Amino acid sequence: MIRKLLTLLLLMGAMAFAEGRVYELRTYTCFDGKLDALKARFRDHTIRIFKKHDMQSVGYWVPEDPEHALRILRSLPDGAGWNAFRDALHCKRGEE
Secondary structure, X not given: XXXXXHHHHHXXXXXXXXXXXXXXXXXXXXXXXXXXXXXXHHHHHHHHHHHHOOOXXXXXXXXXXXXXXXXXXEEEOOHXXXXXXXXXXXXXXXXX
C-alpha cells in the first residue's frame, strides 16, 4: 500500500511541477467516536471552501491505524492560493 501511495505521489509531483500546482497530504485526527462528525464537516463545509480558493480534492481516506484519522490529498494553485485560504476569516469559522 505504501509503495503504491509513494508512486502516486511521485507521479502527482511531476504533474504538479508541469502545471504549477502544489500537492499537500494532510492527516486530521479526532477523538474516538468523532470521525463521522469530521467527515461530515469536510463533506458539508470544507470542500466548498477549498473550491472557492481553487483547491482540488484529490482523495480522502481513513487509514486502518489509527482508526480515528482522516487523510486528504489536495492540490493548490501555488503558494499564494494557500496563503489566501489560510488567511480567510470564514475558513477559520467553517463558514462560506
